[in-house]
Structures are given as C-alpha cells and as structure tokens.
Amino acid sequence: MASTDWLTACLNRGAFTGAVSRYLDRRAPTDNGGALLIVDADDFKSVNDRFGHDAGDEALRLIAGAIRQAVRGTDLVGRLGGEEFGIFLAESDVVAADHVAERIRRSVSAIAFAPGDERCALSVSIGGATYATRAQFGELYRLADQHLYEAKNTGRDRVAMMQAA
Template sequence: FNFPYLSPEAVWRAQMTDLMLPLVLGGSFLFFLMWKIRQLAIAQRDLSVIAATDSLTAVLNRGAFSMLVEAYLEQTRKQEQTRSGALLIIDADHFKSINDRLGHDCGDQALKLIAQAIKGQLRGSDIVGRIGGEEFGVFLPGVDPSQSWVVAESIRRRIREMEFSPGGRPCPLSVSIGGTSFTGPITYEEIFSAADRRLYTAKSNGRDQVSFDPAGTSPAPAPGVATVH
C-alpha cells in the first residue's frame, strides 16, 4: 500500500482486509468444494446401487449376484480356507401361464411377492439376485447341506402359502428349487451348473419341490412336504 493520504489506522485496516479476504473466500470455496465432492460421492454410490439392483424386484441383478458369489469363492480359495456353503436356483412355476392369463402387470406383481418371500427367509449375510426372467439365485455362505435344504424348503413352503389374488382372482404361486452344497474350493460355474441340473430334476418331477444334490444330507421330508430328489 502506498497511499500517503490515508491514516495509519486506515492503512492497517486495508492491510488486514487484504490478508483476511482471501482466507475467508478461500475457506468458503474449500467448504463448497468439499460439499460438492461429497455430493458426487453419494451420487456415485447411489448409481452403483442402481446399476447392481434389479429394478422390478429390488434384489441384485444377475451381473452383481454372480460377481459377489465369485468374489467370495475366490477369496476362500486364496486364503486356503475350508468353508461350506450352498447355491439355490429358484424358478417360478408356470410363470408364462400367469403372464398369458392375467397379463404382464400381474406377472410382475407375482415376481415382487416371490422376491419378498425369498428375502424373508434369509440371513443378512446371504446373497439373493434375480438371474433370469422368473429365476432367482440364493447363495448361502457358511451353511452345511442340511441347513441349506431347510432354507430351500422354507422358501418353497412360504411361497406356496402366499395369497395372490390379482383382481380378486385366486392365483396360487409355487416355485421349483435346485440346490447344491460345497465344503471345499469350487468355482461359480461349477456350483451353478450343479444347482441348475437339480432345478431341471425338480421341474421334471412335477415342480413345486426342492431337489438337492447328492452331496447334501437332506432330512427326510415330513408328510405333506414336497419330496426331495
């Protein structure tokens, strides 16, 4: 500053303003910048969730489901840990007939109910996703074969007991479930193929039942409960 007509006090105020103004403005700008970064991070997280979620049923989509299961199995192999678990493939019975008779809106409603019923029988650590038009996948980490069968049967029974009456017209729902368990290193492709074969067996033998792989020690079904093959 070189203003000889200014008083010493005015010069001091001008100097302080010159020093403090950038700090004040810089602090405000920094706060604004950090706030925008946080908003962008939240938006990115929300977009990631949306990208991984099936928009109809609010469970994971096929890509996200397979990625998470593969990551779990790969981590288990790398750590050379002996962990058990199971994969279930759940198929809505006669779903095409529901769409043809009642319309796609009713079919969508049925899928939402089935997804809710599946989630209601699972733990927080279990993974569920929609892996096809009317197919769902469930991964059960850390469970033994008998526990896996119990979960599968509880899902089947819960869906069979649900009331679904679109437009006042009763429409019973049921699912066929194929499952496989593992107790050692395995790939996603291997367990998916095994579970898919068991699903084919369940559908071929009349649907509305659980078919578990021979490695699983399934308890004997009670009277009235679907036969396990």
C-alpha cells in the same frame, strides 16, 4: 451401472454372479462351505398370459420378498433373469441349505396372490448344490441348475439338493 434389479430389489445377475465368484475366490481354508440355490417360479408364463404382465411383475415382487424373508442378512439374493432367482448361502451345509430351500418353497406357496380378485396359486421349484472345499461359480451353477430341472421334472413345487465336492 446399477447392481440392483429394478423390479424385485434383488441383486441383478451380473452383481450376483460377481459377488458369489469373488467370495469363492477369496474364501479362507477354514470356511465351512456353502450352497447355491436356484429358484424358478413354476408355470410362470401362464400367470402372464392369464392375468397380464403387471400381475406377473407383482408375483415376482412377492416371490422375491418371500425369498429375502427366508434367508439370513449375510446371504446373497439375485434375480438371474425372468422368473429365476439365485441364492448364495455362505457357511451352510446341505442340511441347512435344504431347510432354507423348503422354507422358501412353503413361503411362496402360502402367498395369497389374487390378481383381479381371482386366486392364483404360486409355487417354485428349487435346485441346489453345496460345496465343502474349493468351488467355482460356474460348476455350482451347473449342478444347481441340473437339480432345478430334476425338481421341475418330478412334479414342480419341489426342492432337489446335491452335495458337491
């Protein structure tokens, strides 16, 4: 079974959630915590509706590339489905995770995306949750997703972070 998403070259959902869960299960007591970010392309349906699915696919590839360039080689990046990506930052506190999330947000906003010679602004909303002690993937995902919706409901093109236990 393939572990890579064919479109974005990121881990697919199953491979991403499995890798993060295994990391959390075996982490050492000296681990400095980490963060889970959920990145969602804003108003993505309108890109597909206006420019077609090929343009939407290209937008997803560009967003995935911006995400991969913004993270460390040891971080995990996965496509969770549709226009949603997950990023796991090991050994990362809330300040560092927020910095990475803002770097991703700015990088995506700077993409010069012009399908059919018509400029189309891309943006993402990002929700994140950090942990300092024991954590389970499901709980981190729930908290990060909750903050993703906070970012979307307060205007999109935003980051909303939470420090979990």
